[in-house]
Amino acid sequence: MKEVGGYLPPCLEGELEYKTLTFQRNQDTVEIQIPLLTREQMDALTDIVKRNSRFILKSFTVNEIVSIIDKAIAIFLDRSSKYRQKAEKLLPIITGYDEEIIRLGLTSYLKSFRKPQLQRFLVEDLGNPLLLDDFQPRPKGGFSKAMGPELVVHVWAGNVPALPIWSLISGLLIKAGNIGKVSSGEPLFAGLFAQLLMEIEPKLADCLAIVWWKGGDEERESCLLNKADIVVGYGSNTSLASLGSKIPLTTRFLPFGHKISFGIISKAGLDSRKAWQTAHSAALDVIRYDQQGCYSPHCFYVQRGGSVSPREFARYMAHELECFEKRYPRRGLSLEEKTANAAWRNKEELNIFSNSSKEVLGTTSNNWTVVYEEGSQEINPSCLNRVVKVIAIDQLEQVIDFIGPYRSLLQTVGIASTPKELFDISDLLGKAGVTRITGLGSMTSPEAGWHHDGRFNLLDLINMVDIECSAEEYAERFAPYVD
Amino acid sequence: MSQQEIMDSICQFIRRDQSSEEGFNDLALHLFAYQYKNNLPYQAYCLQQGRTPRTVKMWSQIPSVPINAFKEVILSSNNPKEAERIFMTSGTTQGIQGKHYHPALQVYDQSMTANFNRHFMKNSGKIRMGILFPTEEVMPNSSLAHYLALAVKEFGTEDSSYFISEGGLEIEKLIDGLEEAKRTGEPYALLGASYSFVHMLDELEKIGGVFSLPKGSRILDTGGFKNNSRRLEPDDFYNRLSDRLGVARKDCINMYGMTELSTQFYDQGNGEIPSVKSGPHWIRTRVINPLTGETVPKGEQGVLVHCDLANFNSVTTILTEDIGIEVEAGFLLKGRAQGAEAKGCSLALEEFIRAKKGTSL
Numbered sequence: 001m002k003e004v005g006g007y008l009p010p011c012l013e014g015e016l017e018y019k020t021l022t023f024q025r026n027q028d029t030v031e032i033q034i035p036l037l038t039r040e041q042m043d044a045l046t047d048i049v050k051r052n053s054r055f056i057l058k059s060f061t062v063n064e065i066v067s068i069i070d071k072a073i074a075i076f077l078d079r080s081s082k083y084r085q086k087a088e089k090l091l092p093i094i095t096g097y098d099e100e101i102i103r104l105g106l107t108s109y110l111k112s113f114r115k116p117q118l119q120r121f122l123v124e125d126l127g128n129p130l131l132l133d134d135f136q137p138r139p140k141g142g143f144s145k146a147m148g149p150e151l152v153v154h155v156w157a158g159n160v161p162a163l164p165i166w167s168l169i170s171g172l173l174i175k176a177g178n179i180g181k182v183s184s185g186e187p188l189f190a191g192l193f194a195q196l197l198m199e200i201e202p203k204l205a206d207c208l209a210i211v212w213w214k215g216g217d218e219e220r221e222s223c224l225l226n227k228a229d230i231v232v233g234y235g236s237n238t239s240l241a242s243l244g245s246k247i248p249l250t251t252r253f254l255p256f257g258h259k260i261s262f263g264i265i266s267k268a269g270l271d272s273r274k275a276w277q278t279a280h281s282a283a284l285d286v287i288r289y290d291q292q293g294c295y296s297p298h299c300f301y302v303q304r305g306g307s308v309s310p311r312e313f314a315r316y317m318a319h320e321l322e323c324f325e326k327r328y329p330r331r332g333l334s335l336e337e338k339t340a341n342a343a344w345r346n347k348e349e350l351n352i353f354s355n356s357s358k359e360v361l362g363t364t365s366n367n368w369t370v371v372y373e374e375g376s377q378e379i380n381p382s383c384l385n386r387v388v389k390v391i392a393i394d395q396l397e398q399v400i401d402f403i404g405p406y407r408s409l410l411q412t413v414g415i416a417s418t419p420k421e422l423f424d425i426s427d428l429l430g431k432a433g434v435t436r437i438t439g440l441g442s443m444t445s446p447e448a449g450w451h452h453d454g455r456f457n458l459l460d461l462i463n464m465v466d467i468e469c470s471a472e473e474y475a476e477r478f479a480p481y482v483d
Numbered sequence: 484m485s486q487q488e489i490m491d492s493i494c495q496f497i498r499r500d501q502s503s504e505e506g507f508n509d510l511a512l513h514l515f516a517y518q519y520k521n522n523l524p525y526q527a528y529c530l531q532q533g534r535t536p537r538t539v540k541m542w543s544q545i546p547s548v549p550i551n552a553f554k555e556v557i558l559s560s561n562n563p564k565e566a567e568r569i570f571m572t573s574g575t576t577q578g579i580q581g582k583h584y585h586p587a588l589q590v591y592d593q594s595m596t597a598n599f600n601r602h603f604m605k606n607s608g609k610i611r612m613g614i615l616f617p618t619e620e621v622m623p624n625s626s627l628a629h630y631l632a633l634a635v636k637e638f639g640t641e642d643s644s645y646f647i648s649e650g651g652l653e654i655e656k657l658i659d660g661l662e663e664a665k666r667t668g669e670p671y672a673l674l675g676a677s678y679s680f681v682h683m684l685d686e687l688e689k690i691g692g693v694f695s696l697p698k699g700s701r702i703l704d705t706g707g708f709k710n711n712s713r714r715l716e717p718d719d720f721y722n723r724l725s726d727r728l729g730v731a732r733k734d735c736i737n738m739y740g741m742t743e744l745s746t747q748f749y750d751q752g753n754g755e756i757p758s759v760k761s762g763p764h765w766i767r768t769r770v771i772n773p774l775t776g777e778t779v780p781k782g783e784q785g786v787l788v789h790c791d792l793a794n795f796n797s798v799t800t801i802l803t804e805d806i807g808i809e810v811e812a813g814f815l816l817k818g819r820a821q822g823a824e825a826k827g828c829s830l831a832l833e834e835f836i837r838a839k840k841g842t843s844l
Contacts, residue, residue: 158828234828258830294828333774339786339804339820342773346528346549346802350556353527360531366774381830409830 003090005034005187007194009048009206014041019212021187025093025332032094032187034212039223045209046179046227050150052206053177058148062122062132065172068201070115075196077110083196087162087189095159095186096331097289102161105288108445109162113169117448122173124449125458132174132462141469146462148174149229155243157235159185160289165193167232168208170457172197178208179224187212215239222246230254230461254460256453259294259411260381262301263440264399264425265313269416270306275316278416281441283320285414286368288444290330291384295412295436295443298382299389301399310392311359314372318361321368321386330367330386337385344383345369378402396425400432407433411453414443486561486586489517489795493590493765496792497597502764510792511542514799521560525798543769547776547788547802550743553581558797561586570626572742583626583742586796591745594793595630596637598763602749603672603703603736604638610701611667612643613660615652615675615683626742627706631674639672647679654686661694661728670699673728677704677737680724681715687727695729702730705738721753739816743801745793748813761813765792770809773802773820781809786820 008016018033037045057065075081079088087106092099111117122129126146128136135143152171156164164180168190171178182190191210198205213220225231225243230252233243240255247253263285269278285297300317302310333341348360348371359372368386377391379402393399396417403410410433415422426437435454436446451457476482484492496502496510516536519526529535529546539545548558553572557563563584572581585591600606612635617625619632635643646657664671673680680702687693702724708714715723721732733752739760740747746766750758762768769778770785779785787807790800806817 160828163828256828258828260830292829294830296829298829335773335784335786335806336820338773342786342802343549343551343804347551347555349531350524350528350548350552352531353524353556364775384829 001028001030001090001093003030003032003086003188005032005210006182006191006212007198007208007210008035009045009052009209011048011206012041012045012209014038014044016041021184021212023094025096028093030090030093034182034187034191036213037211037220039219042211042220042223043227045211046151046224048206049177049179049209050227053148053150053175056203057172057177057207058175060175062129062173062175065175066115066118066122068197068204069113069118069169069172071200072193072196073110073113076193077107077114083192087192090188091161091186094188095161097161098328098331101288101328105444106162112446112448113165118169118173121449122458125456131464135465135467138466142472143467145465146174147465148176148462150177151228152176152178152230152232152461153224153228154178154180155231155233155235156180156190157183157185157239158292159183160293161186162189162193164190166452166457168193170461171232172208174458174461176230176461179228180208180210181224182210182212184212184214216242218246225251232256232461252460254455256294257409259453260379260406260409261295261297261412261414261443262299262379262403263297263414263443264396264417265300265302265415265440266396266417266421267303267306268418268421269440270303270308270313272307275306275308275313278440279313279316279320281416281439282414283317283324284441285443286317286321286386286388287324287328287330290386291382291388293444295438295446296384297388297412297414297443298384299379299391301391301393301396301402303396304392304394310374310390311372314359314361314370314390317388317390318368318370321370322363325367325386333385337383340383341366341369341385341387344387376402379406396421397428399425400428403432403434410434412436412438412443412446414438414440416440484513484517486796489514490587490590493792493795494593497590497593497763497765499764507764507767507792508542511545511790511799512536512539514792514795515539515542515545517795518560518798522558522798524556525558542767542790542799543778545790545800547800548798549802550581550741550804553583553743553797554579557582557584559584559586560796568629569624570629570742571624573625581742583797585745588629590793590795591629592633594746594763594765595633598747598749599634599638601763602751603634603701603738609638609640610670610672611664612639613657613664613671613673614643614645615647615657615673615679616645617647618645621649626740627676630740630747634674647675652679652682652686654683657683658692661696664696664700665694668697670701671696672701672703674703676706677720678706678708680704681708681713681720684723684727688723693727693729700728700730701734701736702728703736703738705740717753717756721756741801741803743794743797744789744791745795746789746791757815757817759810759813760816762789766790768807768809768814770807770814771802784808784817787814 016035019036021032023030076084091102130136131146135145138144154167180190194210225247231247232254233240234256237257240257244253302313352358357374362369371389374392413429413434519536532546534546566584567587568585570583614631616631619628622628646653721735724735725732733754735753737750738747748760748762750760767790769788771788772779773786787803787805804820806820807814
């Protein structure tokens, strides 16, 4: 199968060079041909996108933009549409994830970009979304308007399907020109989404572009980064540091580094009736995208004292993971990943001798691993791909000590507890650096309007322009009808 | 069996010309039973995997231990305090060194000399040697320092010398050595770490030094480049060595060994890349899928597992991080399988370790 990826404004002229990225899963192969622009073309592209964002995109009202996105999302949610079908067919081959996982993941993710959710998203950040259209009066006096920049450059990473449209939609809502660089791990969805938007509203055709270059290609990179007003970057801290060093000081850089997330299970979730459901939800968070997301759990802290002990809970989880493996098998791993996985598990097995309470659960095919541990346990990353630790604790608050040193790396906590425990521990977690607390089973589906890594999705992209009271009053003096 | 009996039977095995599958298997299972009994962390590990001397019937079923385990636990059948020598791995990202305990070096030394004599010396008596590595006195915990010292002691002539001192590469002394070798017309052997050869090449290129070593001269490099020098592509590396020293690429031997083993692998020169590596009859290699431990079909890439009968005290079977392909006469090395980055945006182990050390955040 061949597919042209990316998206370029029709008014970009000249011959295009294409680079082919090949993906294989089981017997299926797909070749994504993605345009590789020359330096001159990249220069021309930024000019086109900036110009059109200034004169075209900014002439739309925010409500009109919301409606266009809503239409595109509706088409992607419709399983009979050709766009949806293409995504469902190709994304499993590209990313290696199971078809069902992708189908369910896409639906739950895309739902958060329908019109009501986008409206909530806007109100969440801005209070009054009309700020994006016109100067709005402020309670303290004067007027303000939220101005989107001319060009937001997005540098996406990873292979979690469709993740890039989060920042792309944010960029569109604030009426910025957008150029996104897709990752080699998932170069398809952002381009598909852009193509569909243009089909729905052809006037936007020259306001955005989806491109690709090989990471570290300084010539293409610097060309784009120098002209951006804002750069949104995703990736490891190493790659973000390198990206940041190429961005001019006056350009706003919003780096989203890799994060670590985990679960907390109170004894309230561990009576003999509810424990199965709790284990099921926890396992679901593990198998969705094989823990590759920043919101995916690396381990679960499980409280003692319930009628199901933490050790038993680990076995429940093992059972759930084995059942999921049959229904939604893990994606095929690279030799590097297999080696890392085996090394991680062997290391745990070797430590059984010095830590006899430890238990390593798994099958000989090694499709998942659950390690049970007791005693004080600092959070430690899993090697991912369905490998988790279950760590016994006496009090929920103990977790705070285990995560203390890593505040800048923390993100989501999936929690199963009583309402009182939820609010008590949330305050402590927040102080320790956690930015998102969610129900167990929902770790991989952030709500519309969430604060990604604790930040504002839209506010960080805009500038407020104030007309102060004095200007208004001063202007009165010069009105032609002044008395 | 006592330790001495074990050692004797291995030395006897090494002295043979070759081994049958059955002979290898018998000794491997004996060793497994000995290590299982005397090395308790290993015993717990085997029990966890459900493999004990009662259930393991083939050497290929012996539980393999990942090289990183040497950093985590003490793998020794004998009291580690009584070790004659401890070989340690070079520093790593975590700054913890793996330790390989040798109660006595008798087996290691016999394994090394028998194998070295056949594959590098080609049973040709003694040769004048130049060593591009520190001495054993300077690095008592380096298995390579011991290996090279043993090479000099057993196979080097009396005028062999070391060219690495505390100040680094002694290039002038080396040049004198090379010129002297040329003058005498006697074959010369230069042995050392691959990265030292890169430093040497850099120095020689700076001063435009070109030598033509006498016929029969040869080179042995080992260990790759790691972080000690810039990385050269193998073709480039051997071309430069050959150009600067006048030793044909077929006489440039690469040794593949590791601190965690007691036996080395050699190729038959690097005229063609990648060269085929093979070991003597007391070590066997499987190319496996690391997840299942099963041997991959011949010709497919996998991770190397070595079963080294000379590893009588630690564990016979080591799971490496080296990617390889089985071929007719041995295996091809295809690089290292380390540092798998997360595919998504979740934190990878290596980045976490850096964060913990406070170097990246």
